[in-house]
Amino acid sequence: MSQFWSDIVKNLTPYVPGEQPQNREYVKLNTNENPFAPSPKVIEAIDHFDRTLLKRYPDPEATKLRQSIADFYNKPLNQIFVGNGSDEVLAHSFFAFFKKAKPIAFPDITYSFYPVYANLYNIDAIEFPVQDDFSIDVNSISENTDGIILPNPNAPTSKYLEPAEIKTLLKKHPNKVVIIDEAYIDFGGESAVNLVDEFENLLVIQTFSKSRSLAGLRIGFAIGQPHLIEALQRVKNSFNSYPIDQLAIVAGQAAMQDVDYFQSCCDQVIQTRAWTHTQLQALGFECIESKANFILAKPLKHDAEKVYLDLKENGVLVRYFKDSKISDYLRISIDTQSNMKTLIDVLKSVL
Numbered sequence: 001m002s003q004f005w006s007d008i009v010k011n012l013t014p015y016v017p018g019e020q021p022q023n024r025e026y027v028k029l030n031t032n033e034n035p036f037a038p039s040p041k042v043i044e045a046i047d048h049f050d051r052t053l054l055k056r057y058p059d060p061e062a063t064k065l066r067q068s069i070a071d072f073y074n075k076p077l078n079q080i081f082v083g084n085g086s087d088e089v090l091a092h093s094f095f096a097f098f099k100k101a102k103p104i105a106f107p108d109i110t111y112s113f114y115p116v117y118a119n120l121y122n123i124d125a126i127e128f129p130v131q132d133d134f135s136i137d138v139n140s141i142s143e144n145t146d147g148i149i150l151p152n153p154n155a156p157t158s159k160y161l162e163p164a165e166i167k168t169l170l171k172k173h174p175n176k177v178v179i180i181d182e183a184y185i186d187f188g189g190e191s192a193v194n195l196v197d198e199f200e201n202l203l204v205i206q207t208f209s210k211s212r213s214l215a216g217l218r219i220g221f222a223i224g225q226p227h228l229i230e231a232l233q234r235v236k237n238s239f240n241s242y243p244i245d246q247l248a249i250v251a252g253q254a255a256m257q258d259v260d261y262f263q264s265c266c267d268q269v270i271q272t273r274a275w276t277h278t279q280l281q282a283l284g285f286e287c288i289e290s291k292a293n294f295i296l297a298k299p300l301k302h303d304a305e306k307v308y309l310d311l312k313e314n315g316v317l318v319r320y321f322k323d324s325k326i327s328d329y330l331r332i333s334i335d336t337q338s339n340m341k342t343l344i345d346v347l348k349s350v351l
């Protein structure tokens with residue numbers, strides 16, 4: 001029946017999300033969700049929400065939610081854009097800033113949604129190689145491009161760039177938008193948000209899905225100078241005026257305001273990550289030093305795909321990227337200490 005499809009749809013290669021199995025209970029270490037429940041303040045905000053209000057459209061500007069983000073980062077409201085998950089913010093950003101004459105650039109090992117958006121919007125992309133240790137050399141990126149995007153920490157390598165390196169990158173490419181996708185920045189990195197006032201070409205994108213335990217609510221945001229935010233608003237208002245529903249506005253606001261809970265969840269993930277790193281090394285894995293809520297680990301004496309399948313059979317789900325440059329590795333999300341102990345115990349029995 002594909003004769004009904006547009007030429008664009010015929011040529012799409014959609015993103016494949018990590019499995020969300022519905023048939024069996026797994027120790028789920030495959031999609032980098034937060035192991036902890038959303039803040040009690042979020043639960044309270046939803047409990048107290050007047051459900052009869054759902055007959056109304058939400059605030060198209062999601063002002064209360066944006067204000068809570070502005071307050072957290074001490075930024076003016078006109079530097080904040082919100083969307084239905086950072087994936088939507090990323091998609092709008094590709095359309096707003098990257099659909100130009102020259103190609104854009106991103107690392108050859110990175111978030112696999114970037115080539116999908118480039119393909120969707122018919123944007124040429126060049127990949128610059130990460131180094132042997134997976135680090136990014138910011139001086140290796142071609143100047144003959146109309147945009148640059150990279151996650152920091154990078155996904156799925158977990159490699160982190162210091163603000164000084166981001167600054168070098170921004171200075172070298174003053175005439176194009178540089179997007180830093182900070183989905184994992186809260187697990188030990190320093191945000192580039194502090195560079196926004198200095199660089200008119202910087203857009204920082206973050207999400208509530210990882211460090212704020214709200215993957216199911218779908219909230220992402222961008223921070224940049226007002227001219228960049230205005231471009232995103234133009235795209236959003238040409239696509240869907242109400243991407244953030246009423247529950248997401250009140251719950252997201254509560255999540256942003258509960259700084260102590262957020263910090264304590266991140267701290268626990270960081271501690272458990274260190275424990276897991278040590279345990280995996282002792283079991284013969286080579287682990288990349290991580291600043292994210294996952295570890296990229298290579299079983300040195302075993303086939304990675306076999307380990308993935310053995311774990312799955314024993315009720316532990318991790319992410320394996322077949323046919324990729326990291327097909328010797330497993331990406332393991334950091335969960336509660338007790339679930340990570342289960343992982344280590346199962347690994348001891350299957351290896």
Ligand SMILES: *Cc1c(COP(=O)(O)O)cnc(C)c1O
Pocket residue numbers: 084085086087088111151155181183206207208209215218219220
């Ligand atoms: C998880 C992730 C996102 C998407 O997050 P959502 O806000 O849930 O859409 C974006 N970028 C990277 C690198 C991610 O890992």
